[in-house]
Amino acid sequence: MSSTTTSNNADPAAIRAAREAKEKILREIRKAIIGQEELIERVLVALFAGGHILLIGVPGLAKTLLVSTLARTLSIKFKRIQFTPDMMPSDITGTEVLEEDHATGRKQFVFVQGPVFTNLLLADEINRTPPKTQAALMESMQEKQVTVGKKTYPLEEPFMVMATQNPIEQEGTYPLPEAQLDRFMFTLWVDYPKDDELKAIVKTTTSRGLGEPQAVLTGQDVLEMRRLVREIPISDHVLDYITRLVTATHVKKPGIPDVSKKYLEWGAGPRAGQYLALGAKSRALLQGKLQATVDDVRFVTHAVMRHRIVTNFAAVADGVSADMVVDRLLESVPEAV
Numbered sequence: 049m050s051s052t053t054t055s056n057n058a059d060p061a062a063i064r065a066a067r068e069a070k071e072k073i074l075r076e077i078r079k080a081i082i083g084q085e086e087l088i089e090r091v092l093v094a095l096f097a098g099g100h101i102l103l104i105g106v107p108g109l110a111k112t113l114l115v116s117t118l119a120r121t122l123s124i125k126f127k128r129i130q131f132t133p134d135m136m137p138s139d140i141t142g143t144e145v146l147e148e149d150h151a152t153g154r155k156q157f158v159f160v161q162g163p164v165f166t167n168l169l170l171a172d173e174i175n176r177t178p179p180k181t182q183a184a185l186m187e188s189m190q191e192k193q194v195t196v197g198k199k200t201y202p203l204e205e206p207f208m209v210m211a212t213q214n215p216i217e218q219e220g221t222y223p224l225p226e227a228q229l230d231r232f233m234f235t236l237w238v239d240y241p242k243d244d245e246l247k248a249i250v251k252t253t254t255s256r257g258l259g260e261p262q263a264v265l266t267g268q269d270v271l272e273m274r275r276l277v278r279e280i281p282i283s284d285h286v287l288d289y290i291t292r293l294v295t296a297t298h299v300k301k302p303g304i305p306d307v308s309k310k311y312l313e314w315g316a317g318p319r320a321g322q323y324l325a326l327g328a329k330s331r332a333l334l335q336g337k338l339q340a341t342v343d344d345v346r347f348v349t350h351a352v353m354r355h356r357i358v359t360n361f362a363a364v365a366d367g368v369s370a371d372m373v374v375d376r377l378l379e380s381v382p383e384a385v
Contacts, residue, residue: 058279058338066096066273067336072264076121079259081114082252083245089334090236090351091118091210096273097330099233099323100189100209102174102224102355106216109238115170115210122270123263124167124206131177133220137184140164141194142201159196164188165203167267171211175221182228185209189231206270226314226358233323234351273333280329282340285384287325289342292381293349294321297357297373307376311363316356323352342383350374 119126142162297315327348328340354370
């Protein structure tokens with residue numbers, strides 16, 4: 049039996065309760081969202097792992113509806129920011145305003161919170177706002193706090209950012225640099241619905257609809273689930289596999305797969321390994337399993353790796369995407385050596 053990095057402290061009853069909680073959330077989400085089963089599961093994996101998500105998809109694929117529906121099922125505070133080129137950092141974080149105390153006549157600066165002070169923040173079309181405003185959001189994502197002037201204000205937990213991007217219209221946008229993309233645990237592609245799903249969407253949305261999602265968990269429940277994720281054991285065997293996956297993208301390392309040598313400019317950093325492990329643990333918990341497995345790692349690999357590897361000119365010339373490179377890595381990197 050392979051050794052584990054943590055003792056098996058996870059309570060089997062708590063794990064069963066976590067899986068039941070996931071099923072309750074899915075039942076409520078399905079009242080508003082048809083299809084997108086794997087997408088929704090990966091969103092829940094990131095939520096309970098404590099990570100942020102970048103959703104990429106063309107308009108009209110229910111990205112905003114998915115985020116708002118998730119907020120309703122969790123009974124947490126939800127706010128939405130529609131990013132525009134003229135937004136300033138204070139439009140996100142908040143600002144200090146001068147107020148007069150009518151009783152004493154004295155004036156003082158009072159901090160007025162911005163929309164980032166919430167539990168679940170939808171950052172719509174994040175690439176349409178300038179880098180300075182993007183950077184203000186990144187601080188809140190990484191540090192779970194906001195700095196205005198000389199004061200720092202902590203954000204309420206749980207806190208999660210789900211940002212969206214439209215891959216079609218790139219004119220007048222501000223693409224996130226790799227260092228900022230690295231702040232997101234997952235990048236998820238939102239695909240078109242299947243034929244039967246599209247038919248069901250058209251039928252239900254042009255009649256009475258599916259129903260109104262109800263809250264089944266609280267913010268405190270989310271924090272408890274995040275604590276449980278950290279208690280899910282992961283064996284050295286699985287950790288070795290994660291290490292091989294990440295180092296297989298390091299272009300200067302001898303013995304890496306040919307696909308990395310040929311098509312990668314830069315590989316994934318340590319945060320990729322951290323998120324592969326956390327994602328695998330979270331998925332294992334939601335599946336009701338007592339420990340994370342290689343299959344759980346594989347389930348989250350594309351979401352973790354696609355925005356952490358940089359393809360080169362040869363990849364562009366050959367029409368090879370980051371997802372194709374990840375496909376080849378999953379085929380070539382062995383589970384055990």
